[in-house]
Amino acid sequence: MLVHSRRARWAVWTVFFALFLPLFALPLLVIVAASFATGWSGVLPSGATLAHYQDLARGDSLDALITSLLTALAASVLALVAGTWAALAAERLPRRVRRIVDGLFLLPVAVPSVAVGLSLLVAFSQPPVLLNGTRQIVIVAHTVLVTAFAHQSVSAALARLDPAYEQSAAGLGARPGYVLRRVKLPLLLPSLTAAAGLCFALSMGELSATMMIYPPDWMPLPVQIFATTDRGALFAGAALAVVLMAATLLVLLAVSRIRTRASYR
């Protein structure tokens, strides 16, 4: 407790909420409120309606949601496999090589997502691999962008892992594959599920690289939100944004439930 007098404490809290609520809580609330409105020219939105949500169920927004969910699912699974594999393999390498491998897998965090999109566009519009205009290129882009986060959290978890488990299993004669499957991966499960949730959420909201490469028949939700607000339909865009937030939250919630169950086992 840093501030001891009661009055000073209340003053600090007042300033805190005067900053925190308008900056962080209000934006999310405003989007939710706008998604149920037809106009907003006063303090409060006007014309309460469910029309935006009813339109969503009919139009191509549902396709966009499914596209986003499928892309995020594919990208998270691929990123988790690649990131975990790389983290596990890098652990056995000599220190210097290991630092290079770790650095390479972290690099996509630093490279602008727009540049990642551009690079895929440049590379896969020419032989030997032609992916431009396909769904796969979107999934590849998302995988590249989220693998860094999967690799980072699995590496961190590996560094915290007590080597005694692995050593005693190996000392009892378990082969490396068995140790990995029955000892290491179960111990890593909580971090793996956390990484999966993070990858999924990031992929659901990815806009920058996607804007560069999406084909007309594979338009994820963020691109749809941009297209909607760009033509001036702000309130329909808000409804789409609420759908995006709700879907992301639901998946994060489901993942965190798996996670608590995994850590109790």
Added chain:
Amino acid sequence: MASAAPAARRAHTLWALPPVAALALVFLYPLALVVWQSFTSEDGGHSTAPYAAVLAQASFRDALANTVLIAVGATAGALVLGCALALVIAFVPFPGGRALGRFIDVFLAFPSFLITLALLFLYGTVGIANGLWTQATGAASGPFDFLHTPWGVLLAEVTYFTPFVMRPLLAAFAQVETGQLEAASSLGARPRQVVRKVILPEALPSLAAGGALVLVMCLNEFGIVLFTGAKDVVTLPVLVYTKAILDGDYTGACVVAVVNIALSVALYALYRCVAARTAAGGVRSARA
């Protein structure tokens, strides 16, 4: 046993190959092609001519200046605000503070452009702030019209990136021993002194790391600027998009992308060095 070691090492290297090869195919090879393309002039020859052409454009220089200024401003804002808010959550605790921490985690999972969208309803030509003004004064339109200027981008980036500063700071603040604070206070240090002399030195590595990360993310931010929809706020990532998708000028886009990548990766490398040194050498090296 001596002969088994090299064989084991070979096996370990072999196991590391598939993920590295995959990364090379979908990330390193495309990046190399971007660099190659940026040196390819229209007649198919290879020279630095595309760079000379792009660097001479006023639009590029404006975008570079915009990007750096907005990124530095947003990082400074996020650092100050994040530091202040995290200090209150950690050291002037109130009921519900933990729920607030969870709220921040959720905030981090949302895409950045949602903030710009929300600001349109808050400070846009229609929206709360201007609505308040017109209702109170009876004027035809409100005074808030900054969303399409760099200030709108700045506000959105400060809002979005402050939680990225707060999270590592909250973790660092949790490590500060309350005994130290009590000792300092009972020796007569005022809260301001305790913060400056005891808490901040302890949290400086996290503050530096968080700030560097946010600076890189601000340099690379695209969604916030795109949603702002302002013609006169162009940053490097937006210029890459405009050149490649709207103008079809791939070489020009590659040049801008290479500049953007160089800037961000250099900063990120610096951040990794600082982070590694502070992890090894304690607090003092963070200041270097």
